[in-house]
Amino acid sequence: MTTLAAGPFLDWEQLTGQSKFVVDIISVPIFSAFAGLITNWTGVIMLFAPVRFTGFYVPGLKRIFPYLPRKVQILPTFAPNGILGFQGFIPCRAEKMASLIVDTSIARIGKISDFYQQLDPDKLAKSIAKAARPDIRRLTTEIIEARHPQLWQSLPPAMREQVIATVDAELPAISKRAFANIGQYIDQLLNVKLMTVNYLRRNPEVLRDIIRGMAVPELRFMVRVGALGFPFGILLALWLSLIYYTGSEAAEHSAHGGFAIALPGFVTSILHLLPSWLWVLAGAAVIGIIVNIIAIKVVFEPGEPQPRYKYLWKQGLFAKRQHQAAHELATMLSLQVLTVQNFAHELLNGASADKTRALIEASVAEEAERILGPFIVVARNSFGVVDVQGLQRGAGDTLVEFAPSVLYDPAFNKTQAKKIEAFATEKFRALPPDKFGEMLYSAIEQDAWLLYAHGGLLGILVGAVHILIFGA
């Protein structure tokens, strides 16, 4: 019995009673399928995990970093000060994806003011006025007392009641005017793109959950398509057999009745330029890379349907499922990112918060002057100077402080979320398929080569295990 298919530990040919060809044609495809599945599976995990950069200090990395090619520098594997590690592609590109999501959806509808109208500012105003009503007495007293304790105390009770009654009656109008003014200048006050980008940068796990939940069928496909390693493995096994049966070992065995293939001398020498173990490793690496490429390409390319002679699968799977995925994306965004709470937070505490507050104060001031005018005249006669501006500022601040209690109310958010969801769904569905796919692809495309390289590396690893078990 000859020992042709033999690893360091086991002689498979002896064990099974089969030729090297049979052992290879069975074992190589199985290992290749395993390599394909594991590379694609780890590839999908790499898209999302870890959600925050995780790494360790590598001495000397800081020094060599500037000399690395740009393509390598931008990988999500480096952090400042010589830290080497990794962050999932999608959380790492959260900002880029977020800005694309905004650009392709909200920005496309025209202006933020249109979006603001979706929030129904009149209703917002009414809700705030309604919610503030039970506290009117306390709020009014606090505002005036903070500026002029003695003025409020000295007013006759009837007059105090009159002030409170007037404020109570006028509050819906004041609130409406404040919101109308905000609406008028909303383009300068609220930067939805900045808000979305900042929010998703601060909470990369939200983006990860949204994308992972939305693209499950495609991600599952990406993993499963790794099983294509099996047919590629058959090709590799045939190639390895060709090399073996044209080699000297097979020729030697043919003298004892074994099988060998005779080829012209120069072909044989070309085939045997590389040692057979290198063919195994190279073949496994190529399979690892190819199944990774297939996974990415079939999911994302092409956006628009193409004839089969150009793309066997006609249209990228993600683009094909746009109708459904658009709805899922819009639902998740409306529940987590484009919420009234986040808009209100951005307006009142974001980059342009001081402008918003100034605008509210100005709106309130106009009304306050009208309401308090007669009383102020009375007060001036008795106390001399009255800090009218202080009163107005106090009133404005109070409205700003009171707004979140309404804007963060779950029931209110629920109603508005539905509107935003319907609105965003429509916009995402109306996008050209390639633009829709780009939202996700943009996070992966520039680093895709790292995915492919990892596929190749894992392929080599599995190939090495095969050599270890079955021999070269």
Add this chain to the structure above:
Amino acid sequence: MPPYSKIVAGTDGSDAACDAITVAGVIAAVADIPVAVVTTWKPSISVPGAREQSWAELTARGADIDLSTSGVRAIEQFPLEANTFDALIAIAGQTSQPLIVVGAAGLGQTSSRLLGSTSNRLSHNSPVDVLFVRRPTARFTTVALATDGSPTSLQATRRGLQFAEMTGAQPLLLTVARDVASGTATLADVADHLGSADIERRVLIGNPAEILAEDAERYDLLVIGNRGMAGFSRILGSTANTVTHRAASNLLLVNTAPRAQ
């Protein structure tokens, strides 16, 4: 008396499931009954972390929002780590007269029938009534009650009639017979049993399963009993089975088995 005291609606956020939520919302709003939204998840090996608890919670919240918009006043959310069929049955089991509402996406496809879909399993094994949604509707206007005059189908038509009353829809008695005369006689008999002498009626001639499935398109809802959905009749091929899988409209499959009574 309304036939149902609570709706148990299953959703996974898909288009078909959203249609089911819409229909559940329409019924619950008009009948003023609560809705329990069930979303299930299980840890995935192929895509680790996807569609797990946070996804299930958000999907249930999304459905809650849709139902609130429809005017449903009482909504409960159940994002559960469980098998969908088991979860729906378990939640339904907490109520005396539940109605399960699900999308019918898994009923029409051969692959789902072979690999097992929740709607397919419900159609054969649910101990309570199930409404399979094939098209969303803003309100129920016509409800067809299919009958062959048998005691079980009579039970189904009675439930269907209650459903029509609850939703304010126009009920219609439907039968498929060999000839018009025998069909008319069957319907007269059923109408008599139901105590609705003036109910609208319609007799169809042909193969019952095929013609019912096709004719369903004309109505917002077709109501049939689930006789023949389990056991030997299922294997031999029953009218209910064919109609359930092929009906061109929403279908209310009334459980007429003794255990449901």
